[in-house]
Amino acid sequence: MKLHKESKGTIIVASIVFALAAFLSVYYLREWSLLIIVPLLVIYGLVFWFFRVPNRDIQDHKENVIAPVDGKVVMIKEVEEDEFIKGKAIQISIFMSPLNVHICRYPVSGKVIYKKYHPGKYLVAWHEKSSTENERTTVAVESLTQHQVVFRQIAGYVARRIVFYCNEGDTAKAGHEFGFIKFGSRMDVFLPLDTEITCKIGDKTKGGIDVIAKMQA
Numbered sequence: 220m221k222l223h224k225e226s227k228g229t230i231i232v233a234s235i236v237f238a239l240a241a242f243l244s245v246y247y248l249r250e251w252s253l254l255i256i257v258p259l260l261v262i263y264g265l266v267f268w269f270f271r272v273p274n275r276d277i278q279d280h281k282e283n284v285i286a287p288v289d290g291k292v293v294m295i296k297e298v299e300e301d302e303f304i305k306g307k308a309i310q311i312s313i314f315m316s317p318l319n320v321h322i323c324r325y326p327v328s329g330k331v332i333y334k335k336y337h338p339g340k341y342l343v344a345w346h347e348k349s350s351t352e353n354e355r356t357t358v359a360v361e362s363l364t365q366h367q368v369v370f371r372q373i374a375g376y377v378a379r380r381i382v383f384y385c386n387e388g389d390t391a392k393a394g395h396e397f398g399f400i401k402f403g404s405r406m407d408v409f410l411p412l413d414t415e416i417t418c419k420i421g422d423k424t425k426g427g428i429d430v431i432a433k434m435q436a
Contacts (some may be wrong), residue, residue, distance in 0.1 A: 226270035
């Protein structure tokens with residue numbers, strides 16, 4: 220199983236903690252040590268599972284808007300996007316549990332025209348205000364269909380680290396990685412009002428594969 224590059228520090232810390240806890244359990248608890256070691260081993264395994272990088276056949280897209288993350292669609296609504304679009308847009312929000320793959324992918328192909336990091340709170344990721352009050356990043360892409368698409372990584376109550384690797388002027392390719400969120404959170408995508416939405420609330424998405432909307436060419 221291939222692990223993401225963001226896993227290195229977390230796995231080193233988890234390995235040290237597990238080894239120390241296992242040693243102390245065996246030393247002090249002896250025959251009862253498995254009561255501690257087994258649950259810790261499950262948690263240790265989940266850390267590796269969280270940072271997995273699945274093999275996915277990423278296709279080329281023009282009009283299609285691709286799910287940027289693995290997760291569950293929790294919101295589809297018309298909103299005011301005040302940071303970049305400065306007007307009405309359709310917001311699609313996808314919530315990620317700690318068990319989901321947490322690679323963040325471009326939802327559309329085009330050119331990166333804006334990026335910004337915002338410090339903030341750590342409200343639970345499904346809270347509506349988390350989109351504007353939590354720690355987050357905002358990226359905008361001028362799509363191949365000449366639309367401005369904004370998407371936002373949002374840190375949640377558990378997730379306390381979000382990273383994004385893109386820069387203004389970069390070429391965005393739908394389905395390809397641009398960032399990572401550690402341990403559960405949410406991504407919002409803001410689309411033009413005339414976009415055809417092909418997903419619905421409750422849908423489970425596979426990042427880089429599933430089509431969640433189609434824009435006018």
